[in-house]
Amino acid sequence: MSVAVVVLGALGALARAEIGWALQRRTGATRTGTWVVNLTGATALGAVLGLTLPDGIRAAATDLLGVGFLGGFTTFSTWMVEAVAGDAATAATGPPRLQVRDLAAHVGGMLVAGLAAAAFGWWLGSVA
Amino acid sequence: MPEPLQRRLAVLAGGAAGTALRAAVAVAVPVGTSGFPWPTLAVNVTGAAALGIVVVRLGRRASGTVVAAVGTGVLGSYTTFATFAVEVVQLWPHLPATAVSYGLASVVLGVAAAWAGVRLAERRPGATA
Numbered sequence: 001m002s003v004a005v006v007v008l009g010a011l012g013a014l015a016r017a018e019i020g021w022a023l024q025r026r027t028g029a030t031r032t033g034t035w036v037v038n039l040t041g042a043t044a045l046g047a048v049l050g051l052t053l054p055d056g057i058r059a060a061a062t063d064l065l066g067v068g069f070l071g072g073f074t075t076f077s078t079w080m081v082e083a084v085a086g087d088a089a090t091a092a093t094g095p096p097r098l099q100v101r102d103l104a105a106h107v108g109g110m111l112v113a114g115l116a117a118a119a120f121g122w123w124l125g126s127v128a
Numbered sequence: 129m130p131e132p133l134q135r136r137l138a139v140l141a142g143g144a145a146g147t148a149l150r151a152a153v154a155v156a157v158p159v160g161t162s163g164f165p166w167p168t169l170a171v172n173v174t175g176a177a178a179l180g181i182v183v184v185r186l187g188r189r190a191s192g193t194v195v196a197a198v199g200t201g202v203l204g205s206y207t208t209f210a211t212f213a214v215e216v217v218q219l220w221p222h223l224p225a226t227a228v229s230y231g232l233a234s235v236v237l238g239v240a241a242a243w244a245g246v247r248l249a250e251r252r253p254g255a256t257a
Contacts, residue, residue: 005147005151006144006147006148006151007144008147009143009144009146009147009148009150009205010139010140010141010143010144010147010205011140011143012143012147012205013139013140013142013143013144013146013147013200013201013204013205014136014139014140014143016200016204017131017135017136017139017196017200017201017204018131018136020200021131037209038209038210038213041209041210042209042210042213042214044210045210045211045213045214046213046214046217049214049218066210066211066214067147067150067151067154067211068147070208070210070211071147071150071205071208071210071211072143072146072147072204072205073210074208074209074210074211075203075204075205075207075208075209076171076172076175076176076207076208076209076212076234076238077172077175077176077178077179077203077204077206077207077242078179078203078204078207079209079238080172080176080179080180080238080239080241080242081176081179081180081183081242081245081246083239083242084180084239084242084243084246085180085183085242085246088179088183088199089183089187103239107235107239110209111231111235114209114212114213115213115216115217115231117213118210118213118214118216118217119217121214122214122217122218
């Protein structure tokens with residue numbers, strides 16, 4: 001862990017927040033923002049790690065971008081709370097609205113799409 | 129209307145803390161010879177439970193700044209989706225059983241943790257609902 005990693009993580013979090021706030025204003029929900037950051041973030045990390053890099057640079061990129069920026073940019077917890085409560089903001093305003101089909105769609109959908117994004121990113125990096 | 133500066137600063141501060149916590153867990157929880165990504169599983173499941181609690185208990189009572197700091201900032205950064213997804217993809221060619229068990233464990237335990245967090249927070253007196 002270094003100061004640079006923590007600072008980049010903070011910036012990643014802010015980028016996620018800005019995207020989330022903007023989309024929440026338009027859609028009224030948090031999940032569109034979560035989709036955007038998680039899919040772009042998974043693609044980006046896949047690409048970075050798919051590149052052929054000298055060991056030292058690879059380690060630095062993994063730290064700064066993987067642990068740092070993209071670690072802050074993407075989120076697992078918000079995804080999970082959205083799955084069980086419908087939305088990460090309105091969960092506070094009533095009993096948890098567990099809809100099993102919605103949960104399955106949100107979990108399964110983002111899992112499949114996220115893995116595809118990471119694999120696609122990896123491929124991009126490997127052919128770059 | 130754009131978010132107030134205070135809320136942005138809250139996210140930055142929380143994001144720094146969450147990232148540092150996640151990095152600390154990566155040091156404390158070794159991956160080990162099996163290749164199973166225990167550190168990422170640990171932060172993602174505990175973070176999901178914590179966010180479930182935070183969203184219910186802080187959602188209406190705390191200011192938007194506090195929620196931005198703790199929810200969006202700390203817990204959003206403490207957990208990670210990108211590392212999780214790439215780890216599954218990296219494991220698949222060489223350790224497919226580990227890739228599948230890790231992917232399934234993450235989502236099953238993650239959902240259970242978030243659900244438990246929300247329910248627990250709903251039950252205790254002082255919950256907003």
